[in-house]
Amino acid sequence: MALKFKRVLLKISGEALKGSGDIYDKDKLDEVAKQVIELTKQGLQIGIVIGGGNIWRGKLADTLELFRIEADYMGMLATIMNALAFEATLRKLGFDKVKVYSSLEIKTVTSSYNYRNAREKLDEGYVTIFAGGTGYSYFTTDTGASIRAIEIEADALLMAKNGTKGVYDSDPNTNPEAKFLENLTHNDLVKKNLQVMDSTAAALSRDGKLEIVVFDMNGKDNIIKIANGDLECTVIK
Ligand code: UDP
Numbered sequence: 521m522a523l524k525f526k527r528v529l530l531k532i533s534g535e536a537l538k539g540s541g542d543i544y545d546k547d548k549l550d551e552v553a554k555q556v557i558e559l560t561k562q563g564l565q566i567g568i569v570i571g572g573g574n575i576w577r578g579k580l581a582d583t584l585e586l587f588r589i590e591a592d593y594m595g596m597l598a599t600i601m602n603a604l605a606f607e608a609t610l611r612k613l614g615f616d617k618v619k620v621y622s623s624l625e626i627k628t629v630t631s632s633y634n635y636r637n638a639r640e641k642l643d644e645g646y647v648t649i650f651a652g653g654t655g656y657s658y659f660t661t662d663t664g665a666s667i668r669a670i671e672i673e674a675d676a677l678l679m680a681k682n683g684t685k686g687v688y689d690s691d692p693n694t695n696p697e698a699k700f701l702e703n704l705t706h707n708d709l710v711k712k713n714l715q716v717m718d719s720t721a722a723a724l725s726r727d728g729k730l731e732i733v734v735f736d737m738n739g740k741d742n743i744i745k746i747a748n749g750d751l752e753c754t755v756i757k
Contacts, residue, residue, distance in 0.1 A: 524749035527565035527642060529650075529669035530556070530678045531662065534574035534602050536737060543574050544605055553609040555743040556647055560617070564747055565642040567672050568649045569665035570606060572598030578657065592657035596624055599661055603651035604629060610647065617646045623655030623664070635671040642672060662721035670728035677730055678746060679716060680737035686754030687714050687734050704756045716756070725756075732756040 532552065539545025556566055575598035581591030603620050610618045619641050622630035630651060631637075638648050653664035662679075669677040684692065685700070692698040701714075706726035709716060716722065716734055725732055735746045735753040745751035 521562075521744075521748035521750055523559075523562055523564055523747060525564065525675040525747060527567070527672065527674050528676050528678050528747065529567040529569065529665055529672065529674040530680065530743065531569045531665035532571070532680045532737065533661075533682065534571040534598065536680060536682055537570070537602060537605065538574040549605060549609040550613070552737070552743065553606065553613055553615070555741060557610065557613060557615045558744055559747050560615070560645060560647060562744075562747075565645070566647050567638065567642065567668060567674060568603075568606065568647065569653075569661055569668060570599060570602040570649070570651070571661040572596070572602060572653075574598075575601060589657045592659075593624075596652045596655065596657075599653055599664075600624065600626060600630065600651040603649045607649055615647070617644070618649065619646050620649045620651055623650075623652035626652075635668075638668075638672055648672070659720065660718050662717035663724060666717070666721045666724040666728065666730060669730050670724070675731065677725065677732045678743075679732055679734045680743070681734060683736060683738050685736040685752050687716055687756075689714075691715070701754055702752075704754060706756060709756050716754075729757075 537544050537548050539548040572595045576594050578592035578595045581588045607618050607620050620630045621633040641648050650668045653661045687701045688698040690698045709722045733753050
């Protein structure tokens with residue numbers, strides 16, 4: 521296998537770390553971390569954004585009769601918790617070249633985000649984890665991932681899905697006739713409202729000419745496979 525990219529931004533949803541656990545599943549964390557370590561050994565430079573949906577989402581504000589803005593900051597904090605969980609898993613597995621940046625100031629356990637510093641660390645072989653999303657309410661970690669991918673000059677944003685191999689023209693879970701789409705343009709993504717990422721993230725990716733690869737992370741070594749161009753997926757460029 522040969523790497524298809526030199527530098528990527530891997531976006532994982534928080535739910536992906538949950539597995540059958542309440543918040544985390546040890547096997548899921550280990551499985552993703554081991555693949556990331558293996559890819560760094562192959563020479564891939566990896567930035568990671570992890571969502572927070574396994575812990576909290578801003579949209580749940582109404583369930584507690586909270587204001588959306590506080591609820592969104594709670595969601596951003598959830599992404600920081602996930603980043604620390606993933607960092608700790610990498611370290612547990614003996615991999616220490618990892619740096620967590622946060623868009624929110626949490627100086628004890630994260631570094632302030634700085635794109636130049638992040639690029640340097642990636643060049644040095646560090647896995648860089650970008651926590652805290654954009655740092656602003658009313659955004660998502662998809663948008664955070666698009667921005668970080670553009671800023672670190674990633675060759676691609678690898679959008680990991682749970683159990684869907686890429687993009688379809690309709691929901692394959694409800695429509696057995698749904699057609700799989702292998703290649704798309706950014707305009708398709710923005711105009712057709714495809715279930716890849718939210719519209720802000722889609723528009724940003726288009727403006728930043730960011731290649732997006734949508735793939736199913738559930739499958740043995742699927743992250744390694746996708747980075748080596750060895751897995752069915754949808755490519756958007
Ligand atoms: N969030 C936010 N701004 C950001 C990123 C995230 O306000 O830039 C909040 C938002 O409330 C969101 C939550 O953090 O619901 C968790 O992020 P997301 O839903 O993107 O996580 P995922 O669904 O990918 O696990």
